Amino acid sequence: xxxxxxxxxxxxxxxxxxxxxxxxxxxxxxxxxxxxxxxxxxxxxxxxxxxxxxxxxxxxxxxxxxxxxxxxxxxxxxxxxxxxxxxxxxxxxxxxxxxxxxxxxxx
Amino acid sequence: xxxxxxxxxxxxxxxxxxxxxxxxxxxxxxxxxxxxxxxxxxxxxxxxxxxxxxxxxxxxxxxxxxxxxxxxxxxxxxxxxxxxxxxxxxxxxxxxxxxxxxxxxxxxxxxxxxxxxxxxx
Numbered sequence: 001x002x003x004x005x006x007x008x009x010x011x012x013x014x015x016x017x018x019x020x021x022x023x024x025x026x027x028x029x030x031x032x033x034x035x036x037x038x039x040x041x042x043x044x045x046x047x048x049x050x051x052x053x054x055x056x057x058x059x060x061x062x063x064x065x066x067x068x069x070x071x072x073x074x075x076x077x078x079x080x081x082x083x084x085x086x087x088x089x090x091x092x093x094x095x096x097x098x099x100x101x102x103x104x105x106x107x
Numbered sequence: 108x109x110x111x112x113x114x115x116x117x118x119x120x121x122x123x124x125x126x127x128x129x130x131x132x133x134x135x136x137x138x139x140x141x142x143x144x145x146x147x148x149x150x151x152x153x154x155x156x157x158x159x160x161x162x163x164x165x166x167x168x169x170x171x172x173x174x175x176x177x178x179x180x181x182x183x184x185x186x187x188x189x190x191x192x193x194x195x196x197x198x199x200x201x202x203x204x205x206x207x208x209x210x211x212x213x214x215x216x217x218x219x220x221x222x223x224x225x226x227x228x
Contacts, residue, residue, distance in 0.1 A: 034214035043218035044152070049206055055216055087152060091212040095167040098152035 004099035012107040019075040023088035028068045032092040109134035111219035125189040129202030140211040141185045147198035
């Protein structure tokens with residue numbers, strides 16, 4: 001099973017700031033990593049798939065990078081609606097697994 | 108636009124069987140791997156397994172002995188049964204569709220709203 005760890009657990013930032021979220025895979029997830037955003041009471045929303053591909057309708061301020069064991073989600077300039085919890089997910093091996101999440105909250 | 112909707116009992120007694128159904132509207136079930144995922148405070152998001160429209164299945168080994176996923180394409184529904192539930196099975200249960208056709212191991216771009224299942228006597 002591929003274990004995903006995310007850091008930091010919480011990121012406190014102000015609107016307009018840049019957010020950098022990390023996801024580490026053990027063992028390698030190759031390029032098969034996705035990112036989701038989740039707000040309270042809602043299902044996760046797919047942002048990025050296969051490391052760097054934005055899902056339909058996702059704004060360009062969201063970008064993903066990395067490979068193998070280290071991946072990054074970057075939000076270039078936080079909008080008020082971006083404060084949420086973010087999860088990574090790997091599809092390299094079964095069972096599919098998710099990270100524990102990073103909460104981005106307002107500083 | 109495809110829409111998924113979970114339905115189920117909300118409360119299940121310990122040792123009993125949890126049964127949920129996901130109704131798919133706005134699209135065909137063909138060529139997709141229909142998936143169940145759950146989310147609990149203790150274990151986070153957990154992939155339960157999938158069923159292909161043809162009926163083949165794949166389950167998380169951690170749940171495999173207790174899980175059955177079935178499909179009824181004539182009703183545009185797929186279902187989850189989880190036997191011998193305990194408090195550890197208390198979670199929000201989601202049905203989901205992968206981003207790509209013909210891929211069971213994929214990211215998920217369509218989710219139901221989720222249904223909270225509590226295991227308690």
